[in-house]
Amino acid sequence: MYGLIAKMRAMCGERDALAALLLEATTGMPGCLSYVIAQDPADADALWVTEVWVDAAHHQASLELPAIREAIAQAKPLIAGFEIRIETEPLGGSGL
Template sequence: MILQRRTFIGSAAATLLLTRKGFAMEEIDPNQVYAIIGQMLSAPGKRDELIGYLSEGSAQMPGNLAYDVWRDKADENSIWITEVWKDEASHKASLGLPQVQEAIRKARPIIAGFGARAEVER
């Protein structure tokens, strides 16, 4: 039952995200889509600064269908990042982009750690 619910939610979310980014469904192979959900912890009081760096660095990444940063309601220093990519190769390539490297450089001193991380599929 849970798997079916996740499949439905994932499919609906992917459709909305693809439409938002301007991709036509026929351009995306659903069997190749790569998605990650991960938790990142900021140094105390630095969460909004961290979100700013991540948001700046995530603009205009080829193959990116969605990149969203969420504030954890229960932990004032925790964020959750959801990423959806056309394929895993697009995600790996993004790590070499100048704006992503700059965001990592700026964010590194205020990252206190990482929590749960999952690669997900529908």
């Protein structure tokens, strides 16, 4: 499996809009076992994204899906940057 954990910073005041866009756009992606969007309770502009995929190839392929490409285009103006990006190799767990 392939995993990714990222801390994303929204433009000031845009976290809720960015979270809503990500939640809507990331359903039904082939090979995606888990995609979790979480608010950072200590940072009003930060989101944490935790992904688990069948493999890295499925993650990469998802970036070419028309719905994902459109979501990325819509999200760009709402994103101030990425602070942390960690790749992992999930071993398993609840729901996987």
